[in-house]
Amino acid sequence: MLQGKSIAFLLAPEGVEQVELTEPWRAIQRAGGTPRLISTRAGRAQAFNHLDKADTFEVDATVDQVSPADFDGLVLPGGVANPDFLRTDQNAVRFVRGFFEAGKPVAAICHAPWTLIEADVVRGRTLTSWPSLRTDLRNAGATWVDEEVVISTDGPNLLVTSRKPDDLKAFCQAAVDAMVAVEP
Template identity: 60%
Template sequence: MSKVQAYNHLDRADELTVDVTTGDARAGDFAALVLPGGVANGDQLRTQPAAVAFVKAFADTGKPIAVICHGGWVLIEADLVRGRRLTSWRSLQTDYRNAGATWVDEEVVVDGTGGFTLISSRKPDDLPAFDKELLNALE
């Protein structure tokens, strides 16, 4: 089994065992995809071709994708935000707009217009609303 290095912001945290890598994962095996925040997480994920391919394949399933903070960089890389309305950490607003999205500064945004439900939030303080909308999408 593979291991990954977890971080608390930019400080090393625990090393975790990986159940399946993005290269081996099958999109149909999951009920939803949650893209976590963190500058380093979002930046690293968008540079990994297997991760981008998995996110594209997951979007094709029509199942919900939930993203918070900087997690959306991989959605931009996968060209999945064009025409969508969403939110994120404020510093990503130009990236989203340049990728064809409508960025808004709201606690949580649910956009169901592009083949899959896209749930987005800005920051950890928004987690209660984010979690509620993700659970609603899974019902």
């Protein structure tokens, strides 16, 4: 299904919700794709199980070493600190915006849409997120809905969003489907 496709997973150096990284990562691998861990800093990224430190993960490249042209799609895992850090990093925001400009699929879960807001790519789109982002998304011009998974086709690319770890099964399937739907 995803044979030959490389999918970027963008993380801050710490703060990603571990299960929101590992479950989509495995789904991309099971579908035959190659996930690559991209961060704002080289080394290892510290994941969390909610507020408790969990595992660390080796970074494959930093955002200043790659471009959206190197990938077929992008996954943005959540966690509160992860997207909050990413949205303050100009290289990370530019990297995210580049996927939209290129019409490539993007999947974002939980708090990850904060980074989408900063990249100014949610205006006119329908999406979901962790409920506390509802007002932020509406203020950025999006239509927010409380659904397990939303597949938005009302923009230049497929955008898959989900609310929380409980939605991971549906999110992973929709993310893989979105990555498959786009020609390399």
